[in-house]
Amino acid sequence: MQETWIMMDVKNSRQITTTAPDAYDDDGRAKRTGNLKSAVAHIITAIIGSGVLSLAWSIAQLGWIGGPLALLCCAIATYISSIILSDCYRSPDPVTGKRNYSYIDAVRVNLGMKRTYVAGFLQFLSLYVTSIAYVITTGTSLRYFFR
Incomplete structure (x- = not known):
């Protein structure tokens, strides 16, 4: 897979199309920079x-x-x-294995689908509780700020 870049030649008012062969990683996703x-x-x-x-x-x-x-x-x-x-970044081999793009992917590959649901629930619960704590802290801070 190659990325196509379209550039504009201002002097001659025409488009130039080039490809960047190093724009993609070994798994077809955009290369990290x-x-x-x-x-x-x-x-x-x-x-x-x-x-x-x-x-x-x-x-x-x-x-x-x-x-x-x-x-x-x-x-x-x-x-x-x-x-x-x-x-757990690459599974099963840390050097040549398939890349796991998220925490849930790593849990699914290493622990199975049943534990993936448990981990996903706990991850979203943690996000929800943290969001509530931030809202309460922000409200408390604003109350003291406007006093």
């Missing part, structure tokens, strides 16, 4: 953002020993989860 620098930037943004926001709260609620310990436990759980998820 990310690199190591963009991946590191996303990881740092996610980790530092959540860490900075939760550090003060966890220390205020749990103290100087319990707060950092709770954050360390959450960091370990996140690290283990990310390793497991990255191992």
Whole structure:
């Protein structure tokens, strides 16, 4: 599969059609353009953002020993989860296997359809509950803002 690019030659007022052979990956989908620098930037943004926001709260609620310990436990759980998820990126072989494009695809390939429904339900439940928490937090923040 090749991607066709249509460009306009402004000088002669005509269209130029070219194909980009490297526009698609080995499975026919558009090739990814990310690199190591963009991946590191996303990881740092996610980790530092959540860490900075939760550090003060966890220390205020749990103290100087319990707060950092709770954050360390959450960091370990996140690290283990990310390793497991990255191992499920391609199945059954992590190098040459079929690519799983979503979390649900990885669950379906590795655990079967019955557990896919359970995982999908839990994933949507988590999204729903998180959305409710964001709405409540936003409402509370706006109430204090307008006082």
